[in-house]
Amino acid sequence: MRNDTNRQVILTSRPTDIPQAGHFELRESVVPEIGNGQFLLRNIYLSVDPAMRGWVSAVANYSEPVALGSVMRAISVGEVIESRHPDYAAGEVVCGLFGWQEFALSDGSEVWFKHDPALAPVSTALGVLGINGLTAYFGLLDVGQPKAGETVVVSTAAGAVGSAVGQLAKIQGCRTVGITGSDDKVALCREAFGYDAAVNYHADDLDSALAAACPDGIDVYFDNTAGRISDAVYRQLNVGARCAICGTASVSSWEPWPDGPRLERHLLVKRARAQGFLLFDFQDRFGEARTQLARWLNEGRLSYREDVLDGLEHAPGAIARLYAGENRGKLLIKLGDAPG
Amino acid sequence: MRNDTNRQVILTSRPTDIPQAGHFELRESVVPEIGNGQFLLRNIYLSVDPAMRGWVSAVANYSEPVALGSVMRAISVGEVIESRHPDYAAGEVVCGLFGWQEFALSDGSEVWFKHDPALAPVSTALGVLGINGLTAYFGLLDVGQPKAGETVVVSTAAGAVGSAVGQLAKIQGCRTVGITGSDDKVALCREAFGYDAAVNYHADDLDSALAAACPDGIDVYFDNTAGRISDAVYRQLNVGARCAICGTASVSSWEPWPDGPRLERHLLVKRARAQGFLLFDFQDRFGEARTQLARWLNEGRLSYREDVLDGLEHAPGAIARLYAGENRGKLLIKLGDAPG
Numbered sequence: 225m226r227n228d229t230n231r232q233v234i235l236t237s238r239p240t241d242i243p244q245a246g247h248f249e250l251r252e253s254v255v256p257e258i259g260n261g262q263f264l265l266r267n268i269y270l271s272v273d274p275a276m277r278g279w280v281s282a283v284a285n286y287s288e289p290v291a292l293g294s295v296m297r298a299i300s301v302g303e304v305i306e307s308r309h310p311d312y313a314a315g316e317v318v319c320g321l322f323g324w325q326e327f328a329l330s331d332g333s334e335v336w337f338k339h340d341p342a343l344a345p346v347s348t349a350l351g352v353l354g355i356n357g358l359t360a361y362f363g364l365l366d367v368g369q370p371k372a373g374e375t376v377v378v379s380t381a382a383g384a385v386g387s388a389v390g391q392l393a394k395i396q397g398c399r400t401v402g403i404t405g406s407d408d409k410v411a412l413c414r415e416a417f418g419y420d421a422a423v424n425y426h427a428d429d430l431d432s433a434l435a436a437a438c439p440d441g442i443d444v445y446f447d448n449t450a451g452r453i454s455d456a457v458y459r460q461l462n463v464g465a466r467c468a469i470c471g472t473a474s475v476s477s478w479e480p481w482p483d484g485p486r487l488e489r490h491l492l493v494k495r496a497r498a499q500g501f502l503l504f505d506f507q508d509r510f511g512e513a514r515t516q517l518a519r520w521l522n523e524g525r526l527s528y529r530e531d532v533l534d535g536l537e538h539a540p541g542a543i544a545r546l547y548a549g550e551n552r553g554k555l556l557i558k559l560g561d562a563p564g
Numbered sequence: 565m566r567n568d569t570n571r572q573v574i575l576t577s578r579p580t581d582i583p584q585a586g587h588f589e590l591r592e593s594v595v596p597e598i599g600n601g602q603f604l605l606r607n608i609y610l611s612v613d614p615a616m617r618g619w620v621s622a623v624a625n626y627s628e629p630v631a632l633g634s635v636m637r638a639i640s641v642g643e644v645i646e647s648r649h650p651d652y653a654a655g656e657v658v659c660g661l662f663g664w665q666e667f668a669l670s671d672g673s674e675v676w677f678k679h680d681p682a683l684a685p686v687s688t689a690l691g692v693l694g695i696n697g698l699t700a701y702f703g704l705l706d707v708g709q710p711k712a713g714e715t716v717v718v719s720t721a722a723g724a725v726g727s728a729v730g731q732l733a734k735i736q737g738c739r740t741v742g743i744t745g746s747d748d749k750v751a752l753c754r755e756a757f758g759y760d761a762a763v764n765y766h767a768d769d770l771d772s773a774l775a776a777a778c779p780d781g782i783d784v785y786f787d788n789t790a791g792r793i794s795d796a797v798y799r800q801l802n803v804g805a806r807c808a809i810c811g812t813a814s815v816s817s818w819e820p821w822p823d824g825p826r827l828e829r830h831l832l833v834k835r836a837r838a839q840g841f842l843l844f845d846f847q848d849r850f851g852e853a854r855t856q857l858a859r860w861l862n863e864g865r866l867s868y869r870e871d872v873l874d875g876l877e878h879a880p881g882a883i884a885r886l887y888a889g890e891n892r893g894k895l896l897i898k899l900g901d902a903p904g
Contacts, residue, residue: 450828469832483823488790492809492840499839500832 230255233296233324233539235280238289241476243280245541248296256329263307265318265328268562269532271299271350272542272555274473283479296324296539301339301349303563315563317341319349324539326559337510343518346562351384351554352521352528353514355503359470360388361513362506364446365396367468367499372397374443375462377434379425379453382409384528384554385470387417389446391526394418398444401437403453405549412552416527425449430456441465449474451484458490465496529553570595573636573664573879575620578629581816583620585881588636596669603647605658605668608902609872611639611690612882612895614813623819636664636879641679641689643903655903657681659689664879666899677850683858686902691724691894692861692868693854695843699810700728701853702846704786705736707808707839712737714783715802717774719765719793722749724868724894725810727757728857729786731866734758738784741777743793745889752892756867765789770796781805789814791824798830805836869893 234251258264279290279297290297301319304312309332312318320335322328339349351357363385370376376393378386381402390400390413402413402422413422421437423430434442434456441462447454451474458467475482491498506513520526531551533542539557546555574591598604619630619637630637641659644652649672652658660675662668679689691697703725710716716733718726721742730740730753742753742762753762761777763770774782774796781802787794791814798807815822831838846853860866871891873882879897886895 447828450826450832454828469828472829472832475826475829478829481825481829484826485821486790486815486824487827487838488787488794488809488840489812489815489818489821490840491838492790492812495840495842495845497837497839498827498831499837500828500830500835502835505835 228255229253230325230327231536232326233536235290235292235294235296238282238292239277239280242547243277243543245544247280248540250537250540255327258306258308258329260308262329262331263304263309263312265302265322265330266305267300267302267322267326267328267559268317269301269347269350270324270536270539270557270559271301271354272539272546272551272557273299273355274471274546276543277547297321298324298539299336299350299355300324300328301346301354302328317346317349317563319354324536324557326536336507337514341562341564343514344521347530347532347554347556347558348521348528350556351530352388352526353517356384356554357388357517357526357528358506358510358513359385359503360392360446361517362503362509363468363470363501364389364392364444366506367501368444368446368466370396370398370444373399375399375401375438375440376444376446377401377403377438377442377457378419378446379403379449379457380405380473381413381419381422382417383448386446386448387413387528388526390417390419392520393444393446395520395525399438399440401434401442403434403449403457416529425453431459434460444468446470451475451482455485458485458487461490461494461496463494463496465494467496467498469498469500530556532556532558534558568595569593570665570667571876572666573876575630575632575634575636578622578632579617579620582887583617583883585884587620588880590877590880595667598646598648598669600648602669602671603644603649603652605642605662605670606645607640607642607662607666607668607899608657609641609687609690610664610876610879610897610899611641611694612879612886612891612897613639613695614811614886616883617887637661638664638879639676639690639695640664640668641686641694642668657686657689657903659694664876664897666876676847677854681902681904683854684861687870687872687896687898688861688868690896691870692728692866693857696724696894697728697857697866697868698846698850698853699725699843700732700786701857702843702849703808703810703841704729704732704784706846707841708784708786708806710736710738710784713739715739715741715778715780716784716786717741717743717778717782717797718759718786719743719789719797720745720813721753721759721762722757723788726786726788727753727868728866730757730759732860733784733786735860735865739778739780741774741782743774743789743797756869765793771799774800784808786810791815791822795825798825798827801830801834801836803834803836805834807836807838809838809840870896872896872898874898
């Protein structure tokens with residue numbers, strides 16, 4: 225189960241835009257020895273997330289930039305293979321910030337939650353039962369507060385977060401409308417994720433396409449994009465609408481800060497709300513949400529897609545792949561098998 | 565108490581910008597006879613409000629535009645002088661949409677609330693105990709939700725709404741910072757309305773002036789202006805900030821729709837909320853709010869200023885006067901004396 229070599233992906237130069245394979249190097253180091261209060265984790269799946277672009281940026285963000293020469297920060301799920309920590313036992317599966325590497329030493333501070341493989345496959349701890357599903361859950365239900373019969377618009381709708389948002393909104397009894405970036409993904413939204421309608425944001429006239437998809441206006445907007453996609457949505461908000469701002473993926477740079485149509489008047493006239501949120505403000509409720517999400521998953525009401533690359537050597541190019549929209553589901557890198 | 569002539573201010577042409585005296589005419593008509601279910605009101609004070617600009621505009625707004633040739637829509641407070649309506653008795657004082665005229669016939673549908681003159685002077689029903697105070701009350705307390713020790717910024721701070729917001733925030737134990745348009749009004753904010761600091765928005769460097777006034781950042785923003793004033797505020801929001809959008813007075817036109825720095829990223833990174841509101845969504849709580857506001861008023865914790873013009877002939881030019889910022893307090897037109 226254990227060898228002496230720990231292969232790691234190291235950040236070697238700082239991207240100014242989307243991180244590419246060339247910004248990283250594979251390095252071999254020695255698997256560390258554990259001390260008291262520590263455990264050793266064997267990574268099973270590594271996650272590839274849009275947030276990684278921010279993590280390697282020199283610009284201040286939610287967290288400190290990843291230092292040059294160090295292991296790339298990443299969310300992963302793995303098995304505890306040796307422990308001198310009272311809260312973690314060998315054989316347990318945990319999810320957290322263990323980095324793009326085969327083995328990680330931890331004192332527990334990197335752990336987000338334990339995952340019970342009986343609940344759902346280990347890989348879901350990085351997706352629909354991990355930050356993507358949790359982001360959808362709290363952003364939609366707590367910030368967006370959809371009510372049955374309302375229209376919920378999601379940008380972008382076919383991604384790991386958006387696909388969960390659309391399905392959760394459907395479970396709430398809402399009309400769901402997805403905005404996505406290709407005709408293939410429009411079809412995916414309708415067929416795999418149950419959206420009532422889906423719109424390609426490359427449409428010549430996005431306003432008209434959105435109006436046709438939302439004949440009763442828009443009550444809840446789950447926003448992963450900002451920019452011109454959001455501009456079209458804000459023009460069609462209903463009175464009392466709620467916009468949950470989760471990301472700004474369509475805006476390529478905030479230096480210089482971009483202009484757009486002013487939101488204030490839409491918010492005023494429609495008595496609407498726009499609210500940003502951060503998943504980790506809800507950390508004390510992860511257990512509740514994962515239990516509920518697993519129930520819907522096991523009832524067949526929540527489906528997900530994964531795009532799994534096999535082997536650590538795929539990690540360096542994976543962020544660029546994600547930003548190019550080439551993945552068809554949650555992008556994961558598989559390093560090994562689940563326990564048992 | 566009653567004569568046969570009812571002097572009225574009639575809208576005679578439609579302004580494209582700020583309404584001027586020339587858009588109105590004084591006309592004399594006959595005081596109407598009341599029928600069953602009606603009462604006749606003698607106006608005591610007429611209100612002059614920023615919303616009147618919207619009411620005479622051809623552009624769709626909250627309400628139908630005032631028709632050319634009809635009495636100018638206005639909030640007023642007056643005395644019931646004759647009644648065949650079961651809910652209104654002669655001698656009662658009521659506030660509502662009775663128009664710029666000496667006498668108004670009503671079936672009760674124009675009434676917003678009754679005012680007890682023992683509570684506070686009749687004129688306050690149009691200001692601090694009327695829509696201005698109520699707007700401050702619900703916008704600050706319900707939408708802004710300030711907590712003791714937080715910093716509350718108000719634009720514009722010396723007006724009829726803003727001056728009440730600043731004082732209510734102070735009562736909540738907040739640090740209050742006013743943004744206003746002249747050095748005189750900066751002094752007024754500090755001396756009359758108890759702001760901890762005040763900033764002139766004509767400052768060369770509004771961002772720096774605001775930063776100096778808000779050393780701990782901004783937790784609540786009560787926004788009457790939108791535009792570049794708001795842009796400076798959004799750049800200094802704290803995590804978890806709440807912005808209550810009450811008006812967009814600094815934006816002279818929404819045709820074409822103006823651009824500004826995108827808000828989405830501020831809201832996301834600060835997990836902040838921007839929310840428009842309309843006073844009349846809180847109409848079922850006016851009684852509660854007026855009781856509380858009157859208590860603070862009578863305890864000397866809430867002060868207000870009025871700028872009273874004597875006689876109906878001042879009404880036609882009053883909206884332009886308001887938009888020019890020439891008034892020093894709630895702008896009112898006095899037509900007669902309170903009862904008793």
